[in-house]
Amino acid sequence: MKSVRLCLSAALLCFSTFAIADTPQTYGPQLEGFDYPYPLKRFDFTSQGKPMSMAYMDIAPGGTANGRTAVLLHGKNFCGATWEGTIKVLSAAGFRVVVPDQIGFCASTKPEAYQFSFHQLADNTNRLLASLDIGKATVIGHSMGGMLAARYALSFPDATEKLVMVDPLGLEDWKAKGVPYATIDQLHQQELKTSADSIKAYQLKFYYNGQWKPEYDRWVAMAAGLYGGPGKEIVARNQAQTSDMIYTQPVLYEFGAIRVPTLLMVGALDRTAPGANRAAPEVAKTLGDYAELGKQTAKAIPGARLIEFGKLGHSPQIEAPEEFHKALMEAL
Known part of the structure; x- marks a missing residue:
């Protein structure tokens, strides 16, 4: 009988351990518990009459400093941490690299009431850089961050050395x-x-052309842990507000006014089109054609250079980092 009890206890312990291991990791409302690749710092300021705290990473040049700063702007479904590979490459090439999490995202403040706009986020970013005594920077933005980078270059041309947009949103007016x-x-x-599951399904379809790699799991777990954590209500609210911002604040009509050296990097297989699920099927199938949108955008921005990745999707820096970084560094 004692032997049976011991076997039963062992089985229960094993089942309990498996259940714990199988439980998805959750994170706090400011991504507490998630390990960033570099130390997080804080820029505390007041915006719209409310105290804000913008999390950011500030990485010194790993090699001989070239005197230049690169600012990396994350997409809506990612965080500053997702730029981990690009940070290493830029730092090794002598860049100082600053990587903020925008207000409403990731490790930064999730305000209960805030007027989200690309103008506001650009101003927040400029204030952060000013606090770090950075007068001019190469601004690199991916997805929503590319849309924000364009707005930054339009709002602060004297502070923008170069503009790099990687599969930016907003190349069409949905x-x-x-x-x-x-x-x-x-x-x-x-x-x-x-x-x-929903995050992975979306990224599998739009970002990685149906081909999943284990290294993508970390970024799915990061986002899912934020949505599933104790701050899920305000996280979802801020995400809804920023989705509205993306839909209602197109920047493409101002591309002709960009006056800084511009590099556009596009995965030709990208079909990202926020809101396409709300459109009629005949409309949805025409949206997010980045192979064509990239060419149209390069023509619209004076002097812009276009680099196309023929076999890549929405996140070339993650899908094919060596190919992406080789092209980026040659262009910079």
């Missing part, structure tokens, strides 16, 4: 093309349903 508007409350309800 509203004008027939994507119906969704209210913030509707978007909020959708965001509350976000899970690791």
Whole structure:
């Protein structure tokens, strides 16, 4: 009988251990518990009458300093940490690298009431750089961050040495093309349903062309842990507000006014089009054609250079880091 009890106890312990291991990791409302690749610092400031704290990484040149600074702007579904590979490459080449998490995202403040706009996020970023005595920088943005980088270059041309947009959102006006508007409350309800499975399915389809690699799991777990943590309500609310910002604040009509050296890097297989799921099928199939949108955008921005990755999707810096970084560093 004693032997049976011991076997039963061992089995229960094994099952308990398996269950714990199988439980998804969750993170705090400012991504507490997630390990960033470099130490996080804080820029505390007041915006719209409220105290804000912007998390950022500030990485010194790993090799001989070239006197230049690169600022990396994350996408809506990523964080500054996702730039880990690019940070290493830029730092090794002599760049100082500053990587903020925007207000409303990742390790930064999630405000209860905030007017989200690309102008505001650009101003926040400029204030951060000013606090670090950085007068001019190469601004590199991916996805939503590319849209923000364009707004930054338009708002602060004298502070922008070069503009690099990697598969930026906003190369087309989804509203004008027939994507119906969704209210913030509707978007909020959708965001509350976000899970690791839904994040992976979306990225598998749009980012990686149906080919999944184990190294992508960390970024899915990062986002899912934020959505599933104790701050999930405000996380979902801020994500809904920024989705509205992306839909209602197109920057493509101002591309002709960009006056800084511009590099556009596009995965030709990218089909990202926020809100396409709300559009009629005949409209949805015309959206997110980055192979064509990249060419149109390069023509619209004076003197812009286009680098196309023919076999890559929305996140070339993650999907094919060696190919991406080789092209980036040659261009810089």
